[in-house]
Amino acid sequence: xxxxxxxxxxxxxxxxxxxxxxxxxxxxxxxxxxxxxxxxxxxxxxxxxxxxxxxxxxxxxxxxxxxxxxxxxxxxxxxxxxxxxxxxxxxxxxxxxxxxxxxxxxxxxxxxxxxxxxxxxxxxxxxxxxxxxxxxxxxxxxxxxxxxxxxxxxxxxxxxxxxxxxxxxxxxxxxxxxxxxxxxxxxxxxxxxxxxxxxxxxxxxxxxxxxxxxxxxxxxxxxxxxxxxxxxxxxxxxxxxxxxxxxxxxxxxxxxxxxxxxxxxxxxxxxxxxxxxxxxxxxxxxxxxxxxxxxxxxxxxxx
Amino acid sequence: xxxxxxxxxxxxxxxxxxxxxxxxxxxxxxxxxxxxxxxxxxxxxxxxxxxxxxxxxxxxxxxxxxxxxxxxxxxxxxxxxxxxxxxxxxxxxxxxxxxxxxxxxxxxxxxxxxxxxxxxxxxxxxxxxxxxxxxxxxxxxxxxxxxxxxxxxxxxxxxxxxxxxxxxxxxxxxxxxxxxxxxxxxxxxxxxxxxxxxxxxxxxxxxxxxxxxxxxxxxxxxxxxxxxxxxxxxxxxxxxxxxxxxxxxxxxxxxxxxxxxxxxxxxxxxxxxxxxxxxxxxxxxxxxxxxxxxxxxxxxxxxxxxxxxxxxxxxxxxxxxxxxxxxxxxxxxxxxxxxxxxxxxxxxxxxxxxxxxxxxxxxxxxxxxxxxxxxxxxxxxxxxxxxx
Numbered sequence: 141x142x143x144x145x146x147x148x149x150x151x152x153x154x155x156x157x158x159x160x161x162x163x164x165x166x167x168x169x170x171x172x173x174x175x176x177x178x179x180x181x182x183x184x185x186x187x188x189x190x191x192x193x194x195x196x197x198x199x200x201x202x203x204x205x206x207x208x209x210x211x212x213x214x215x216x217x218x219x220x221x222x223x224x225x226x227x228x229x230x231x232x233x234x235x236x237x238x239x240x241x242x243x244x245x246x247x248x249x250x251x252x253x254x255x256x257x258x259x260x261x262x263x264x265x266x267x268x269x270x271x272x273x274x275x276x277x278x279x280x281x282x283x284x285x286x287x288x289x290x291x292x293x294x295x296x297x298x299x300x301x302x303x304x305x306x307x308x309x310x311x312x313x314x315x316x317x318x319x320x321x322x323x324x325x326x327x328x329x330x331x332x333x334x335x336x337x338x339x340x341x342x343x344x345x346x347x348x349x350x351x352x353x354x355x356x357x358x359x360x361x362x363x364x365x366x367x368x369x370x371x372x373x374x375x376x377x378x379x380x381x382x383x384x385x386x387x388x389x390x391x392x393x394x395x396x397x398x399x400x401x402x403x404x405x406x407x408x409x410x411x412x413x414x415x416x417x418x419x420x421x422x423x424x425x426x427x428x429x430x431x432x433x434x435x436x437x438x439x440x441x442x443x
Numbered sequence: 444x445x446x447x448x449x450x451x452x453x454x455x456x457x458x459x460x461x462x463x464x465x466x467x468x469x470x471x472x473x474x475x476x477x478x479x480x481x482x483x484x485x486x487x488x489x490x491x492x493x494x495x496x497x498x499x500x501x502x503x504x505x506x507x508x509x510x511x512x513x514x515x516x517x518x519x520x521x522x523x524x525x526x527x528x529x530x531x532x533x534x535x536x537x538x539x540x541x542x543x544x545x546x547x548x549x550x551x552x553x554x555x556x557x558x559x560x561x562x563x564x565x566x567x568x569x570x571x572x573x574x575x576x577x578x579x580x581x582x583x584x585x586x587x588x589x590x591x592x593x594x595x596x597x598x599x600x601x602x603x604x605x606x607x608x609x610x611x612x613x614x615x616x617x618x619x620x621x622x623x624x625x626x627x628x629x630x631x632x633x634x635x636x637x638x639x640x641x642x643x644x645x646x647x648x649x650x651x652x653x654x655x656x657x658x659x660x661x662x663x664x665x666x667x668x669x670x671x672x673x674x675x676x677x678x679x680x681x682x683x684x685x686x687x688x689x690x691x692x693x694x695x696x697x698x699x700x701x702x703x704x705x706x707x708x709x710x711x712x713x714x715x716x717x718x719x720x721x722x723x724x725x726x727x728x729x730x731x732x733x734x735x736x737x738x739x740x741x742x743x744x745x746x747x748x749x750x751x752x753x754x755x756x757x758x759x760x761x762x763x764x765x766x767x768x769x770x771x772x773x774x775x776x777x778x779x780x781x782x783x784x785x786x787x788x789x790x791x792x793x794x795x796x797x798x799x800x801x802x803x804x805x806x807x808x809x810x811x812x813x814x815x816x817x818x819x820x821x822x823x824x825x826x827x828x829x830x831x
Binding site: 334339345 | 498499500520521522525526527529530531533534535536537546547550551552595599
C-alpha cells in the first residue's frame with residue numbers, strides 16, 4: 141500500500157519535472173533554430189543569387205532558389221577568373237603577416253611578462269597604445285613613408301619587381317599593426333602561467349631564449365590558433381591599406397578585397413549574382429583557416 | 444661540496460611609492476656540508492626570500508652568500524649548482540615525467556643522451572616513480588607530482604637542495620609519510636639541504652638544525668631541542684612547541700625570604716641563583732611549557748602551587764589539553780594558561796584544582812626586549828637528559 145502511494149507520488153513529480161524540462165528544451169531549440177535561420181538567410185540568399193541568371197534574378201525572390209533553367213555557374217567561373225590574381229596576392233601577404241604577427245607578438249609578450257627587467261611596463265604601455273591608433277589617421281603618413289622614404293621598389297629593385305615590393309610593404313605594414321593586439325592576447329595567457337615554473341626552468345639552467353623555446357612556446361600553441369584565426373581574418377578582409385598602398389584594381393599586386401570592391405559594377409547596373417559569387421569566393425579562405433584551427437581555437441579561448 | 448655561508452644578508456624591496464620594506468635583515472648562518480637546515484617562521488618572516496636569495500632568484504641588497512670561499516652574489520641562478528623544489532611543484536605540464544627530469548641535465552650539462560636517460564631512470568627507480576615516466580604531470584596525483592618534483596631536483600645531483608614548503612600541498616597523512624621519506628633521502632644523498640616551512644612540526648622533526656626567523660631577523664639557530672629547551676628569546680619560546688609556551692608577566696620583588704615574582708593573581712618565589720641572573724627591579728616574563736605544568740586536586744600547599752579553575756578541556760586521546768584560569772573564582776576572566784596532562788586523567792570543567800609550576804622548568808624573559816634571562820634546568824627536570 142505504502143509502496144504504491146510513494147511510487148505513484150514519485151511518478152507524478154517526475155512527470156511534472158519532465159514537463160517543465162521539455163518546455164525549456166523546446167524554447168531553447170526554437171531559439172537556436174530561429175538564430176540559425178537568422179544568420180543563414182543572408183548567406184543562403186547570397187548563394188542562390190550567385191547561381192541565378194540575370195533573368196532569374198529579376199523574376200524570383202532574392203532568397204528563393206532559381207528554377208532549373210534559371211541556374212548557372214557562369215558567374216562563379218567569371219568571379220573566380222577575376223579574383224584569382226587577387227586571391228594569390230592576398231595569400232602572399234596575409235600568410236606571412238599572420239605568422240609574423242603571432243611569432244613576434246608571442247615573443248614580445250614573453251619578454252614583457254615572464255622576463256623581469258626595468259621599464260617593461262612603459263614599453264607595454266606603448267604596445268597597448270598601438271592598438272588604439274585609428275587606421276584613418278595613419279593612412280597618409282604611411283603612404284608617404286613607403287613612397288618617399290622607404291622606396292622599396294627603388295632600393296630593392298634588383299631583387300624585387302614593383303608588385304612584389306608592394307606586397308612586401310603590405311606584409312610589413314600588417315605585421316606592425318598586428319603585433320600590439322597579438323602581444324596583448326599572448327600576454328593574457330602568459331600572465332596565467334606559473335611563475336614558479338619559469339623559475340624552476342631558470343634554476344634548471346635554461347637561458348631566457350631556451351625557456352621560451354622549450355617551455356613557453358609549446359604551452360602557447362592553443363593561443364597561436366586563436367591569433368592565427370583572428371589575424372588571418374583581419375588581414376585578409378582589410379581594405380584601407382590595400383586601397384592606399386596598392387591604389388588601383390589594375391595593379392598586379394591588387395588584393396582580393398580591392399578587386400572585389402569593383403567586381404560586377406558597370407555602367408549598365410550592378411551584376412548582383414557576380415558580386416555574390418565573388419564575395420563567397422573571397423570568404424572561403426577564412427572559413428578554411430577556421431576549420432583547420434577550430435580544435436585548438438576552442439582550447440585557446442578557454443584560457 | 445663546501446660550506447654555504449650567509450653573511451649578514453639583507454633584502455630591501457622598494458615599493459612603487461618609494462616605501463622601503465626590509466624583508467630580510469642581516470641574517471648570518473653557516474650551513475655545513477651535508478646539513479639539513481630548516482628555515483622556519485610565521486608567514487612574512489622573510490624565510491622564502493632568504494631561500495630565493497640563496498637560489499639566485501632574488502638579488503641581495505647587502506651582505507654575501509658564499510659557497511666555500513667563493514662569493515656567489517652575482518652568479519646567475521643557473522650557474523649556482525643548486526636545485527629547488529617549489530611549493531606548487533612547478534612541473535612542466537607539456538612534458539612527460541621523463542622529459543621533466545631530463546630537462547635540467549639537458550640544459551645545464553653537456554651530458555650524452557644515454558647518460559641522461561640512465562640517470563633519470565636510476566633516480567625514478569629510487570623515488571618509486573619508474574612506472575610513471577611516460578605520463579604527464581596532469582595525469583598524476585598530488586603525491587606523485589611531489590615525487591616527480593623531488594626526483595627532478597635529485598637527478599641533477601646539485602651541491603645544495605632548496606625546498607620551499609614542498610609538503611604543504613599534501614594531505615596530512617601523506618605529508619607525514621613524505622616527511623620521513625625526505626629525511627631518509629637526504630641522509631642517503633648527504634646533500635646540503637635548506638628547507639623552508641611555516642610548520643613547526645616539520646622544523647622540529649626534519650632538521651639537523653633549525654633557523655627561526657621573525658620579521659626578517661634571525662632569532663635563533665640551533666638543533667631543534669636547543670631551540671625547544673634553550674630558546675634565545677620569547678618569540679622562539681612561543682613559536683616552538685605545540686601547544687605553545689605559557690607566558691605570565693611578573694614583577695621582581697625582593698622579600699626577606701628571597702626573591703619573588705609577583706604576578707596579577709599569584710606570587711612565585713624563586714631561588715637565589717635564578718634571581719642572580721635577573722637584572723634588579725625588572726619585569727621578567729615567566730614562561731612555562733604546558734607539559735611541565737602539573738595539576739592535582741585539592742588546595743595548594745607547596746611553594747610553587749597556585750589555585751586555578753579549569754575552563755575548558757580538549758581531550759586529544761593520548762593527552763588532555765586543559766585551559767586554566769588562575770584563582771578559584773571562575774567568574775574572574777584573565778588570560779588562560781594551557782596545560783597538557785595525561786589522557787587517562789579525568790577532570791571537570793569548572794573544577795578548582797591546584798597547579799604546580801616546577802621551578803626547574805621555568806623560563807624567564809626580559810619584559811622589554813624578550814631576551815631569555817633564564818632557561819629551564821635540564822638535569823633536574825628528567826633523568827633522561829636530551830642531548831643537545
